[in-house]
Amino acid sequence: MTESATDRTTAPTAPDEPGTRPPGRTRGGRLTLREFTRNRLAVLGGGIIVFFVLFCFVGPHLYVTEQISVDPVNSMLPPGAGHPLGTDAQGFDVLGRIMKGGQASLQIGLLAALIATAIGTLYGTVAGLAGGLLDAVMMRVVDTLLSIPFLFIVLIIATRFSSTVLSLSLTLGAFSWLAPARLVRAEVLALRSRGFVAAATVMGATKARIIVRHLIPNALGVVIVNITFQVADAIIAVSLLGFLGFGLNYPAVEWGTQLSKGVSSLLDGSWWLIYPVGGCLVAVVMAFNFVGDALRDSIDVRLRRR
Amino acid sequence: MIQYALRRLATSVIVILGVSVITFVLLHGMAGSPGRAILGVQASPGAVAAFEHEHGYDRSIVVQYLSYLAHLLHGDLGYSYKLNQSVNALVAENAGRTALLSAVALVLAIGIAVPLGVFQAVKRGGIGDTVLTTLTFVAYSMPVFLLAMLLIQVFAMGLGVLPAQASQSSSAFVIFTDPRAMLLPVLTLTGVTVALFSRYQRSAALDQLAQDYITVARSKGLSMRMVLTRHLLRNACAPLVTLIGMSIPLLLAGNLVVESVFNYPGLGLLFFNALNNQDYPVLLGYTLIAATLTVLGNLVADLLVAVTDPRTRRA
Numbered sequence: 001m002t003e004s005a006t007d008r009t010t011a012p013t014a015p016d017e018p019g020t021r022p023p024g025r026t027r028g029g030r031l032t033l034r035e036f037t038r039n040r041l042a043v044l045g046g047g048i049i050v051f052f053v054l055f056c057f058v059g060p061h062l063y064v065t066e067q068i069s070v071d072p073v074n075s076m077l078p079p080g081a082g083h084p085l086g087t088d089a090q091g092f093d094v095l096g097r098i099m100k101g102g103q104a105s106l107q108i109g110l111l112a113a114l115i116a117t118a119i120g121t122l123y124g125t126v127a128g129l130a131g132g133l134l135d136a137v138m139m140r141v142v143d144t145l146l147s148i149p150f151l152f153i154v155l156i157i158a159t160r161f162s163s164t165v166l167s168l169s170l171t172l173g174a175f176s177w178l179a180p181a182r183l184v185r186a187e188v189l190a191l192r193s194r195g196f197v198a199a200a201t202v203m204g205a206t207k208a209r210i211i212v213r214h215l216i217p218n219a220l221g222v223v224i225v226n227i228t229f230q231v232a233d234a235i236i237a238v239s240l241l242g243f244l245g246f247g248l249n250y251p252a253v254e255w256g257t258q259l260s261k262g263v264s265s266l267l268d269g270s271w272w273l274i275y276p277v278g279g280c281l282v283a284v285v286m287a288f289n290f291v292g293d294a295l296r297d298s299i300d301v302r303l304r305r306r
Numbered sequence: 307m308i309q310y311a312l313r314r315l316a317t318s319v320i321v322i323l324g325v326s327v328i329t330f331v332l333l334h335g336m337a338g339s340p341g342r343a344i345l346g347v348q349a350s351p352g353a354v355a356a357f358e359h360e361h362g363y364d365r366s367i368v369v370q371y372l373s374y375l376a377h378l379l380h381g382d383l384g385y386s387y388k389l390n391q392s393v394n395a396l397v398a399e400n401a402g403r404t405a406l407l408s409a410v411a412l413v414l415a416i417g418i419a420v421p422l423g424v425f426q427a428v429k430r431g432g433i434g435d436t437v438l439t440t441l442t443f444v445a446y447s448m449p450v451f452l453l454a455m456l457l458i459q460v461f462a463m464g465l466g467v468l469p470a471q472a473s474q475s476s477s478a479f480v481i482f483t484d485p486r487a488m489l490l491p492v493l494t495l496t497g498v499t500v501a502l503f504s505r506y507q508r509s510a511a512l513d514q515l516a517q518d519y520i521t522v523a524r525s526k527g528l529s530m531r532m533v534l535t536r537h538l539l540r541n542a543c544a545p546l547v548t549l550i551g552m553s554i555p556l557l558l559a560g561n562l563v564v565e566s567v568f569n570y571p572g573l574g575l576l577f578f579n580a581l582n583n584q585d586y587p588v589l590l591g592y593t594l595i596a597a598t599l600t601v602l603g604n605l606v607a608d609l610l611v612a613v614t615d616p617r618t619r620r621a
Binding site: 140141143144145149151152153155156157159236239240244245246259260266267269274281282285289 | 444596
């Protein structure tokens, strides 16, 4: 078991000196990286994510289009010179619109996932560490919130508030921290019975210190895997909100709203309003799922090829 | 076993009560003035105040919740002022069609996903597995409405064989009387559910295939087919029971989207219209029903698992 020097098992051995990294840790990290890059789907997924981040955030600076004022004369043009993907009913260039919509979708996806993960990690750690009555009450709260169908509650809230990137991220994040909370609690329950936590307690570490320095770093693997899935789920969720008419307000746009505008065009054959943006949406969500699957496999020591 | 069932039942009741508190407080906090919402912006402040007093909206939130709860316990979900109908009547009118749509889709999904997952696991790494895994991955990463749009494009616009809109009949049994118009909604809902189930079924079957009892059964001289149908299938389906119980919220969300895409008159469309009308009693009523179904689904799944697998009872 010399190879057990992985991030999960070695990180806790020297957590008190942040300056000096134990040699095992970098090796563990490199092992994780090696395992990750060996998975072709994961590399593909990572590549797709990098491509879309560049496409959506750098793209508009290279391919400048008008996305605020409408241009009725040039509306519903099929793909051709000047407009590689045609124009929509307002005369917006579709390629530029996909870039703009992608910005919002990616921002909301990432922000919602970070919010959810931050709340969930803290909540799960506290519940797992507290144990007893507090843990039981905290987990019943999670059970209760988990029984309210996510889309229902998010839709109800989204109808009430004006939709901005921040408000949608907060709404989605506020109701998707439940799964990470459960995951992290289970991880903490498994970790807290381990020797190094007892050792830290004996050395006089406070509860807060044990949480921040010992439990959270060790549960990080589970958390990071969860973030990628959360991003994928949040991007789908925000597209559902947009599609049902509760997405960002004009002139802002995200992919779901863009698709819902295209539905009526489906019937008159303007395919360029649907397929390019739909393809981008599926590609990004798939990419995050690929990366999540691969990360889960590469963090799990048992699945490693030696 | 009975003790376990009773304990699970008690927690379920507490969870449902908790859901009613949360949804009530949330909607109460967001609804603003119900009198204003119902009478409109033109109404005088006096008329709004009189309406709110008459209907008890000027009482404290705790009193309002308790009176709501008392009505709930008598089976009264409230009254939709926007539609001028009781929520009970609205739900009763639409529930049958939604239940049938979901049930048909769920049964089809299980019927497709179980053999599909086992097939993928047995042929692991082969071309069939790779193609199917890719397809389910794409479907899994696709929002429900996008799948619906693709199906409309192919079957309604391209081939022109199926209508793009669901049947508008008010009968719950329209799925049998007008199956052509129901095919696309059912297909959409089945598609997303299969994508979810078969992923789990594949990994459950893979786990089971590696177990010793499979090797034992094979070395006894049983044919692969015998082993798969008699030994593997039963064990590989245990996780599916839990998954079906847990998939109720996803199924309800799928319903909501599918019904609004295909304009299929059911609970999902009712909820969608209520969102646009700010019809809070309907939103509250259906959310509570959906949450109750979710809790019941989990409860039934847990009890079924406990019946079939005694190891879980002590947990």
